[in-house]
Amino acid sequence: MHTVHEVSGTSWLTLTHTNYGKWAVTTKVKLRARRLWNAIDKGTDNEEDDMSALEAILAAMPAQYREPLGAKNNAKEEWEAIAAMRVGSDRVKKATAQLLKQEYATLKFKDGESVEDFSLRLQSLISKLRSHGVTINEEQAVSKYLYSVPATAMTDSGKLLLIEEEWAVPMKMSGKPLPVVVAMASVAARLL
Structure with missing residues (x-):
């Protein structure tokens, strides 16, 4: 038997368009500290752990994601949905970084600048x-x-x-x- 620490009294890093990596690591550590990570990593039949993990993840979500993510059946599904959603934005970020690097490499003074x-x-x-x-x-x-x-x-x-x-x-x-x-x-x- 283990003790589940309170989730709602903790400040959680909120997921944004640019901080998925940092958010995922921080959230994972906080969930592990509360002995809730297994509910996400492996899934669990323990409804109390699953609901506590769901609550923790939703606490770290911007308001516009709470309703669709809260409709997931368990914490594991919720975590996987977030990861899938962010993979596309990570690809866009990498592609944009490549374009910016190319712009930097070819940057020159404009006529009259x-x-x-x-x-x-x-x-x-x-x-x-x-x-x-x-x-x-x-x-x-x-x-x-x-x-x-x-x-x-x-x-x-x-x-x-x-x-x-x-x-x-x-x-x-x-x-x-x-x-x-x-x-x-x-x-x-x-x-x-």
Whole structure:
């Protein structure tokens, strides 16, 4: 005989569109701690364990999933339905991550784009990659930025023009407006 710990008084991580892996691990650990995981893993004839496991899973569900999942016959069916539902979204997430990686690999300045606008676009792309499980470290981000800088932002000796005052000389010589670039340290900080 074992003791079933109270489920309803516990805070449960709520399943979202992006956290299935974390949700599944956290929920499994909490169910194991309450000696309820066997009701899901192997199924059980013990109605008290099965209902406690069902209650725990529903406590971790967004409201729109509670009714259809609550109609399942047992906790094992409920868990399997959630896993099946999330497999499709995991595939979409992986496909999106691949597209974002390709976009990152081919990212270049657009005609007439300011360095600051490019920096913001790069920062946004890095954030999207992170939300899809792809990590771009500081060295990679700065390297991508530096390799993408247009020739107009470089001196003849290959040095990057970092501050507005450095842009003033070539701007006066060419007579064309050039974008303002912030110091490289602040660019790196914004990218990460």
